[in-house]
Amino acid sequence: MQAAAHLRYARISPRKVQVVLDLIRNKPANVAAAILQHTRKAASEPLLKLLKSAMANAENNHGMDVANCYVSKCFVCPGPTLKRIRPRAQGRAFQILKRTSHITLVLEERENS
Template identity: 60%
Template sequence: MEKAVNTNTEVKKATATLRYAMISPRKVRIVIDLIRNKPVQEALNILKFIPKRGARFVEKLLKSAIANAENNHNMNVDKLYIAEIYANGGPMLKRIRPRAQGRAFLIRKRTSHITVVLKERE
């Protein structure tokens, strides 16, 4: 007879989500690929020196996720790392660009939903 081993160890995780950010997901992904799986302090230092507009969105979101981890989940800030981070497309605002001979082209102003998931390293 085999013994049943309880592997129900709940891993604490803290999340933060920014929805409807007025920036293209493609542009944000350039920034988030640089900080994935990094410790949060290192990620904040990296974001501080990236000259991209998306870095400001991600930096503010990461600080929010750190505050959530510390205040809501009682996690140790020094052990936190970015377990998941992704940017999905949100709704598009459609605008018209007048063109020659009475034509009109569509401009798609893209939005993003950015999500950060933090976990503690063992």
């Protein structure tokens, strides 16, 4: 059984999120939470909140034991890009791309063999 949590339209670039997601993939949920708490990246704060949401979904909606859960899948997809204009010299304008992300995090329960 698996429990998922989604974060849509996060105002952070997918490249920055991907670096932090690589740190927690296939780790136990409590270890992943500890990694996110001590990682000094901008993406770690919304990812920690998303992980806690997935853990709550697993416990309350699916009746899973959170102590046996691990991060089975986590990925980020680019969301819509906000386009802004920055004035430059001699009347020119440069485009600033403010990227957004759609983040998905899936927890699964380990098989006790």
